[in-house]
Amino acid sequence: QQQVKQSPQSLIVQKGGISIINCAYENTAFDYFPWYQQFPGKGPALLIAIRPDVSEKKEGRFTISFNKSAKQFSLHIMDSQPGDSATYFCAAGKAAGNKLTFGGGTRVLVKP
Amino acid sequence: DTAVSQTPKYLVTQMGNDKSIKCEQNLGHDTMYWYKQDSKKFLKIMFSYNNKELIINETVPNRFSPKSPDKAHLNLHINSLELGDSAVYFCASSQITDEQYFGPGTRLTVT
Numbered sequence: 001q002q003q004v005k006q007s008p009q010s011l012i013v014q015k016g017g018i019s020i021i022n023c024a025y026e027n028t029a030f031d032y033f034p035w036y037q038q039f040p041g042k043g044p045a046l047l048i049a050i051r052p053d054v055s056e057k058k059e060g061r062f063t064i065s066f067n068k069s070a071k072q073f074s075l076h077i078m079d080s081q082p083g084d085s086a087t088y089f090c091a092a093g094k095a096a097g098n099k100l101t102f103g104g105g106t107r108v109l110v111k112p
Numbered sequence: 113d114t115a116v117s118q119t120p121k122y123l124v125t126q127m128g129n130d131k132s133i134k135c136e137q138n139l140g141h142d143t144m145y146w147y148k149q150d151s152k153k154f155l156k157i158m159f160s161y162n163n164k165e166l167i168i169n170e171t172v173p174n175r176f177s178p179k180s181p182d183k184a185h186l187n188l189h190i191n192s193l194e195l196g197d198s199a200v201y202f203c204a205s206s207q208i209t210d211e212q213y214f215g216p217g218t219r220l221t222v223t
Contacts, residue, residue, distance in 0.1 A: 032210045043116075043202050043214035044155070087153060093210055098143055099168050100212060102155040 003027055004092050006103025014111050019077040023090035023108045026071065030092040034100070035064065035075045038087045047088070048075070080110045115139050117216035118203050124221045125193055132189045133218045135203030139194040143167075145212065146178060148210040155202070161186055193222045 006023045013019045021035075034049035050057045050064040050073065057064045063076040077084055090103040116137045126130050137144060145168075146158040159178045160168035166178070175191045186203060203215040 033213075034210070036214075039152075041217075043204075044147075045214065046114050046211055047210070089155060098145075098160055098162070098206060098210065099157055100210070101157075105153045105155075 003092060003101045004103040006090050006106055008106060009104065010080055010107040010109070012109045012111060013080045015080060015082060017080050017102075017109070017110075019080050019084070019108050020074060021088055021090070021108075022072065022074045023092075023103050025091070025092045026073045027101075028071070030101075031074050032093045033064070033066065034091050034093075035062075035090040036091065036102075038105075040090065044089060065111060068094075077108070080108075082110045082112050085110045116127075116203055116205055118201075118215040118218050120218060120221050121216065123141055124223065125161055126223055127193055127195060129193050130189070131193060131220070133186055133203075133220075135186045135188070135215060137205040137213070137215075138183055139207070139213060140164075140176045140204055141205040141207045144180065144183070144208050145206075146186065146188050147202040147204060147214075149200040149202060149217070150164050151199070159188075190220075193220075195222050197209075198222045213222075 028043045035047045036044035037047045038044040048059045061078045066073045087105045091100040093100040115123045141190045143162045145160045158172045161180045164180045177189045200217045202217045204212045206212040
């Protein structure tokens with residue numbers, strides 16, 4: 001049972017463009033939604049995270065939008081750069097539970 | 113300084129063998145995890161330890177046995193390795209908040 005569905009599986013964007021990755025979750029008990037960035041041969045690294053008390057969080061070129069009623073959240077990468085080329089994972093968890101359920105990942109390629 | 117480290121980085125072994133992967137974190141975190149990332153990049157939690165106590169044990173074959181000698185270390189021992197165990201195994205750690213920090217991974221190949 002995949003509790004967090006992520007789309008698209010892959011994405012190609014031109015340098016300077018916007019990358020958008022979407023995730024949908026099923027468990028309404030989830031209250032912590034992080035995004036991880038993974039480069040080939042490396043471990044996932046926390047990029048940005050949001051809790052459901054806000055609808056948007058921005059850190060530099062990365063923005064999370066959160067829609068609690070639709071049980072969806074998305075990552076926007078503004079002014080995408082070739083160095084952003086990586087696999088991005090959304091995840092969801094319960095604040096007190098420490099367990100994260102990951103989406104299937106999105107491979108982003110930013111073309112120069 | 114490496115926050116979460118794993119050894120070895122690569123492990124190639126034959127079916128039926130027993131192997132161990134070690135993990136250490138120097139972040140002072142109370143909770144440590146093992147994740148498995150399959151060939152399709154799907155990440156799934158296997159185990160979680162809090163202060164040396166097992167708190168999450170997903171439906172993992174009992175050939176996999178985690179051991180936490182202290183809260184800075186979490187090792188994974190795998191008995192009777194099978195072809196399907198080939199994957200990248202990640203260790204992670206977190207404090208009471210949910211920010212999990214991942215190690216560099218151990219690529220296990222079973223032949």
